Amino acid sequence: MLQKLKYLFIAVVFMVSVNYSWGQCLTFAKNSCKATMGSFVHDGNYNSTILSEGETAELFKTFFEGQTYRIAISKVDDLPPIHFKVVDKTGRILFDNKDFNFQMVWDFSIESTQMLVVQMQVLERPGSKDKISGCVSVLFGLERKAK
């Protein structure tokens, strides 16, 4: 009976910690991701979640002509790098951070308004059986003095 109670207790602690970690993504986004905005102002939108190794996410956004945007992707230290691409509505790849050593902060100058998609995938550690999970945030910065 005590053994059963022990398992139940562990299960409760696990559930509560998962729930708690969701709330922690805001703190993570504010403390870690916003710091990468530099001279850009964060647009105020909140896009954060918990991802595991190998998992993907996509973000749809309209980018407006004359504005330079900073896309800043942040992850908790333990997670492997994030592979991210920016594609147009036909799937044409416009930027791939794989070509730039998996940089997670990049600027985009928009000369023609477009709806673009930011595709992300958490890379997997080779040969690892366990999968690590953690907060991933995508923030958009706006150049303060647009052209």
Add this chain to the structure above:
Amino acid sequence: MKNIFYSSIKLFGIVIIAALLAVSCNFDGKKGQKASIIDTVEIDSQFIDNFAKSKLIFYSLPSPLETAMLIKRAGVVYNEEILNPIDNISKYTTNRQMALNLGIYSADLSYASLFDQTQSSLKYMANSKKLAEGLGIMDAIDENTIKRLEENMNNRDVVMDIISESFMNSNAYLTENDRPALAVMVLVGGWVEGLHIATTLSNISDDNNQKLIEKIIYQKLSLYTVLNLMETYKGSNEDINELYSKMNELRVIFDKVKIVNTSNVEAQTDPEKRLTTIKAESETFMSKEVFESLCKKVKEIRSQFIS
């Protein structure tokens, strides 16, 4: 002793079910959703395949701050009369009214502050704080936020940072506390107010401000983002259902607006500057009649939101 054990197990059982419910609520409408993209913009099949495989989809609307920057860049003037009156706040008692008008006042605050309207900005921030409190997200905008705003009113960069942080806090607290539908309503309220400000100002200006009309035309793309964002919660939330049908009324009008890319979207990357320039040739068309019916519909929806 045995009874105590059974009681303990019952108690743990209840706690576990509650924890499971809490977790499932957090994940509800987010993970594993195969949201359907509104297929008015042409999209190839490979793209849809990739999209469907994704575990998580985000839809990012132009925030109140971004919209205000777009409006200001179109060369318009400040006009306080078109904003939601400060005193209207006493009308907002339901969660839906508070969420929509938190978005609306956030848009008004962004517009006022970009035009250095100190007193109005403080009033709109105070209203946003009251609505955030009404929604139970006291920490989103607190006394310290107002104080920092007062102290930095002459520093537009700091003011923009404060507005950005307040909006992010409101959005995040609602999303992460099992109230994502309310977070969506805040975003929709802010987007509609931005559209209201833009359409109204374009009618007021003598030359019908072509730059501003161009920005309005491209809100057609943002509208698809709005609709897809709402799709996630449609069906499970009556308020979202109703708002969705209003946004669909806007869509019927926007469908008559033409945006055509006449070339491929091209990108040039400068690795040293860590900058990619994205360009394409495109043509847009919106008839006078369509523009008038769009302005009328925006006015109608926005009036319902603020009354």
